[in-house]
Amino acid sequence: MTLTDEDRSLLLRLLATPTAGPLEVGEAGPPPRLWEAQRDYAHAAERIGFRVVRHAPAEPADLAAPGVPATVRAAAADPDFLTCQPSLVLRLGPDTVPHERTVMFNVHLDTVAGGPPVSFDGEVFHGRGAIDAKGSAVALLAAVRSARERSTSLGRDSAVIVQAVAGEEGGAMGVLGTRPLVERGHIGRLNVFCEPTSGRFLTRCTASMTARVSVRGDDAIDDRPHAGHNASVLLGFLAQRMGRALDGHARDGAVCVAGLHTGTLHNRVYGTGDLLLNLSYADAGSGRTLEAAVTGALDTALTEFADSFADTALFARTATDARRLTRLDWPKRGLPVLDDRDRWGHDLLRRAGVPDWPADEPAFTCDAIWMAGIPDTCTVVLGPGDLAADGAHGDDERARLSDLDGFADTVARLLTSFTDETNGHQ
Numbered sequence: 001m002t003l004t005d006e007d008r009s010l011l012l013r014l015l016a017t018p019t020a021g022p023l024e025v026g027e028a029g030p031p032p033r034l035w036e037a038q039r040d041y042a043h044a045a046e047r048i049g050f051r052v053v054r055h056a057p058a059e060p061a062d063l064a065a066p067g068v069p070a071t072v073r074a075a076a077a078d079p080d081f082l083t084c085q086p087s088l089v090l091r092l093g094p095d096t097v098p099h100e101r102t103v104m105f106n107v108h109l110d111t112v113a114g115g116p117p118v119s120f121d122g123e124v125f126h127g128r129g130a131i132d133a134k135g136s137a138v139a140l141l142a143a144v145r146s147a148r149e150r151s152t153s154l155g156r157d158s159a160v161i162v163q164a165v166a167g168e169e170g171g172a173m174g175v176l177g178t179r180p181l182v183e184r185g186h187i188g189r190l191n192v193f194c195e196p197t198s199g200r201f202l203t204r205c206t207a208s209m210t211a212r213v214s215v216r217g218d219d220a221i222d223d224r225p226h227a228g229h230n231a232s233v234l235l236g237f238l239a240q241r242m243g244r245a246l247d248g249h250a251r252d253g254a255v256c257v258a259g260l261h262t263g264t265l266h267n268r269v270y271g272t273g274d275l276l277l278n279l280s281y282a283d284a285g286s287g288r289t290l291e292a293a294v295t296g297a298l299d300t301a302l303t304e305f306a307d308s309f310a311d312t313a314l315f316a317r318t319a320t321d322a323r324r325l326t327r328l329d330w331p332k333r334g335l336p337v338l339d340d341r342d343r344w345g346h347d348l349l350r351r352a353g354v355p356d357w358p359a360d361e362p363a364f365t366c367d368a369i370w371m372a373g374i375p376d377t378c379t380v381v382l383g384p385g386d387l388a389a390d391g392a393h394g395d396d397e398r399a400r401l402s403d404l405d406g407f408a409d410t411v412a413r414l415l416t417s418f419t420d421e422t423n424g425h426q
Helices: 005-016 034-046 060-064 070-075 134-150 178-183 231-251 284-309 316-325 343-351 367-371 401-422
Strands: 051-056 087-092 102-108 124-126 159-165 190-193 207-216 255-261 272-281 326-332 378-381 398-400
Touching (some): 005 034, 005 124, 005 134, 034 051, 034 087, 034 134, 034 159, 060 178, 070 326, 087 178, 102 134, 102 401, 124 401, 134 401, 159 178, 178 367, 190 367, 190 401, 207 231, 207 284, 231 255, 231 272, 231 284, 284 316, 284 326, 343 401, 367 378, 398 401
Parallel strands (some): 102 159, 190 378
Antiparallel strands (some): 051 087, 124 398, 207 272, 207 326, 255 272
């Protein structure tokens, strides 16, 4: 099937509507136009038969739950933080259709900041969100439209829910978008999270945690650099040693030695700074092992630093006080992972012609983690394109029309198979 001219116009409008959230653009950045983008999307969905059942931001109480990243809690002190990040829930079919005959699709309309100019040359869409994940959102509507033409039962005897959420990007981890909607029951027997998987269904999702190594010492000026604590040298040393020590754990998940910041002036010794590490894990046990590894790596690195710099003229004070000045905390941890084992759902996907994600290919993190452990559900990740090959989060993000068309056809087949099977037609 092929996206219509209206579908393509909708995608171009969505790409041109900036939806990067406050965690991406910062306090001084422009507020996201998510209300506008979601209304545009809802109007297109209504022409297929969907109706809006919820269009609102999360409640402040939603961010009091365990697992909310510290950055989100801090940002939510500004009441506008939640207000400008609504999530949309659409439903096709009456409320009387039971859970076991309902499919839920989750697609995020927020993006990371930046991106290439919006364009379409007849074959490829360019723009922030093209592949992650506004392209999927539009292709999804085309799929539902096609599936309704194939099966009159869809939207009558079986239902479709679409979550078009905020708060997937920027490290929010779905706590202000997907998680509240899941907890409010906007889910189905089959739940599909639309992320780039090259058209293969993925049954696993990692979670991530953020470790922060902080140094809080005394500054100094360039005329007397030895008089202060040099957080730049200390944190640089810790970054190298901890990165080397944690390298072995990269086989089980991503280990990212991320931001290191002390200051920007050339004539000052900064006594204060932070080092961030972002770490993913595939199961709770691996997460605990990784936490212990970070703690152990820091302890060893601090000992090495004290020994290596004790006899230096510039850094002796820093070496003596290093352990007292350094603190490890976790702005984000304790998030669940997805490991779906629902045989019925997996067999349904295969019968609809959807291939499996290879068992030896690493999974990635997305909002599907919030479906972990929910009984009588099957949850998978499925979408067009490839995160790396299609430049997701980069300056050349793009989506091929052929990939979006292929995804729409895949979802249409899946919906038809689901409707036929759950209504006893097979």
